[in-house]
Amino acid sequence: MQYFMAIDAGTGSGRAVLFDETGAEIGASGQEWWHASDPRYPGSMDFDTAGNWAALARCCREVIATTSVDPKDIKAVSATAMREAFVLHDESGAEIWACANVDARADAEVRALKAGHPGLEEDIYARSGQTYALGALPRLIWLRTHMPEVLDRARALTMLSDWVLYRLSGELTSEPSNAGTTGLIGLKDRKPLSDALETVGLPMDLFPRSVHTGEPIGHVHDAAAEATGLAPGTLVVAGGGDCQTGALGLGVVQDGDCAVLGGTFWQQVVNVPLTLTDPTMNLRINPHVVPDLNQAEAISFFTGAVMRWFRDAFGQGKGYTELEAASKDVPPGAHGIIPIFSDVMRYGEWFHAAPSLLNLSIDPTASGPAAIFRALQENAAIVAHRNLQAVFDLTGKRPDRIVFAGGASRSPHWAQILADVTGLTVATPRVKEATAQGCAAAAATGAGLFATLQEAGAAWSAIEREFTPNTALKDMYDDAGDRWAKAYALQRALVASGVTTSMWQAPGTQL
Template identity: 30%
Template sequence: MRYILGIDIGTSGTKSVLLDENGRVIAVGQQAYDFDTPQPGWAEQDPEVWWNAVKATIRQILSTSRVDPAAIRGIGFSGQMHGPVFLDEAGRSLRPAIIWADQRSGQECRDIYKIMGVEGLHRAVGNPVDSGFMAATMLWIKRHEPETYRKIHTLLLPKDYVKFRLTGRRVTDPSDAGGTSLYDVRQLAWSQEMLAALELSPAMFAEVRPSGEMIGTVTPEAAAATGLQAGTPVVNGGNDQTMGALASGAITPGDVLLMIGTGGTLFTTVDAVVVDPGLRMHTYPHCVPGKWHLLGAILAGGLPLKWFRNLVSPDTPLSYNEMTREAAATPPGADGVIFLPYLAGERTPHMNRAARGVFFGLSHTHTRGHLTRAIMEGVMFAMRDCVELFKELGVRPTRIIAGGGGASSQLWRQIQADILQLPVITAQTPEKSATGAAMIAGVGAGVFASFEDACQRMVTFGEELAPIAANAPRYEEMYQVYRDLYPSLQPHFARMAA
């Protein structure tokens, strides 16, 4: 039997998954950690934390499974996006990595927009810039830590650092490079225009190789540290979004992967580059060669439900099942309550960190169940904003593949179907990002004949929920009110932020 190993470097922990060639999960290793906040709004992680977690989770897997390390035919990687790791010439980390959640570079973002403009960013990289993205972070480092900047030999992304520790190779892939806002997603190369405009040295940017390519093998030193066999092939992998899509079977146009975790994302595959002229949405290379993906992201998906639960039941928190039962007892549209889920600002389509959450339409007759349902519906209205943008760009979704915590609630899946007016199906694949990393390892190592073969052998689906036609008119009416609220409130968001 042949085995494949997938490793996902997340923000709150590392997960490693060992699969056999038939898609059966043999063992899972997990190690949790947190990120550091040296100052309010900052978010950093020591790359050594990731490496220690990878060593620990691999040893967990080998101990639990008792699989001979020589039977592992490939190792693949998934990882959190955007944040740079700073290496000197000897490969030492110069300072903690500044990860995607970091907010220190707001001024640098504004400066980049002044330098490039929306049109320039559209031309040079095809993507917006936000705090925590490598483009803004590097400008901050250059201004505020010039000594660190002078010592940088190579910039890597989180999963790439772990690959470096395993293989000695300083390599990234197009999907992760695309998330830096320094990579030309059309030409599949670092943007010389962008690097020149920000006066960043091209020499510090890592070599970019295809996602499914074998980029090295486990070194003897890494083998001794992890328990793996020296010489085991290591495959490049990709960002956590594209790895999750691969594990969900979302690699063909028309399928939309909808993930609700703390935030929420909508991922859809396209066969040619599609870039939003207004930069309201992200366009990144896919892990599948010759394809790209559009990514809509909202900053509060499951977060508002957790916030509301803790607010109304601080001492003995309600179960989500109880909250769902109360929401199910209220009609579609929550009797006129609309929720804007901007508790942490918003990304797609507004790109506005100053936006804030709003309950609209409250009266003394509304109950906790009404507000719970309004939250679920409001998150889906935000997701529909992304779907409408897909359509505006000429992309036609045909079904939703639901994932994340939101997929566990049948009520929430039905609300997805009704508001988006698309059938909703669930992918049964566990630990999606790590499993996707294992699948791409199988493609790169020859265990699978193709990406399509990997999906056919690995991905199974649950029941499909169709939209309830009777709910469509009410949700359409509510959605139009929802859409009108943001432009009405936008000036007030800015005043409150000031």
């Protein structure tokens, strides 16, 4: 039996997951993490390359030990990661600076870019599908201002998935599905926007050699083998951004296919042609790992993190399973509770209201932990529905179903809520950790098990269950969505007027 390893550097955790040649998950090891803010720089979110590599290596050793798989039978390894986060390397390849995905320290730099280079953001968006909100350009300018010695020493920029592969093989590479989230890679040709870098006086050669998902790039060197437990010489294969490899793992590889990936963030994605753009700049467009396709994407912020917060702060020691079991007795609509956390996607003016729970009563049965837990699940579905509808309106197409994956899809109750809210059939895959499976499928493709990524996705993806929407609930959920939208607009206004504090806001946002 051949095996393939996926290493996933996610927002809320790092994991190593092992799959066999049939696409079945054999074992997994993970570690929750978070990313510290530098107290000197508001909005910052650093990524600890040394500590987090140690955590990922430990996960690799643990999954090999618990599965008792001979490392020599692991034919290839690949990596996937949260997007937008990147690492800078010096001439020797050593990491000299790194930030996590929603690092927002470059507020002044975004404002200066918009004032000093009017129209540049719109031009970058038209070509890359990205705004300044999570892009690399303002962060690099921030470094030039605050840490010029770091930028002076920088010779390569890698995304976290590329960085993991560098740690394994010593090869510096750039894969477009993740690198595209810098806002510095073209959607059509997958090449760096060197002119945009030149316009603002930044180095034009920071991106290392470009590779495509599923392409072999090197082999595990001795030091990495000792750290991870992998065999020296194991094939290292290019991976990609977590959302796009997740789509591959789900078999979402054709134009118009649709998925919701429910993790720390919820991503709602629809495959689109290379020519599609959004004139409103509300949605982001990303390169897919599959050639000749992009993805229109909307993001629900901190959805999984909000559930973790509620569990830890108000769960009274109960886990997710117990909290959800109690919430099933709460009627649909959750007694009218209105959670205020993530807004719908507004990529061009991206900020979220202050975390709040509205319309609570003093009746503990109507506003206790069970009711709030259900309200949070319903709200996640409502925001996802509105984000998806924006994509459907843009493409003029509406799919027959949504493929629902990630940790949230382990809950049949949540999958049914998503079906009821959207009015679409929701399908959940056999392997819930689609991001890791897609990453392993890329490794298997690089090892020659499959001729193409599409073949790998089709072979390994399998639907376990489908949830048919309860049409009797659709009007009620539409009304709940309308009430949420009105309430959210008012909560955004409170942030804009300085009364409350945004849960998160993109750097340079004009409130």
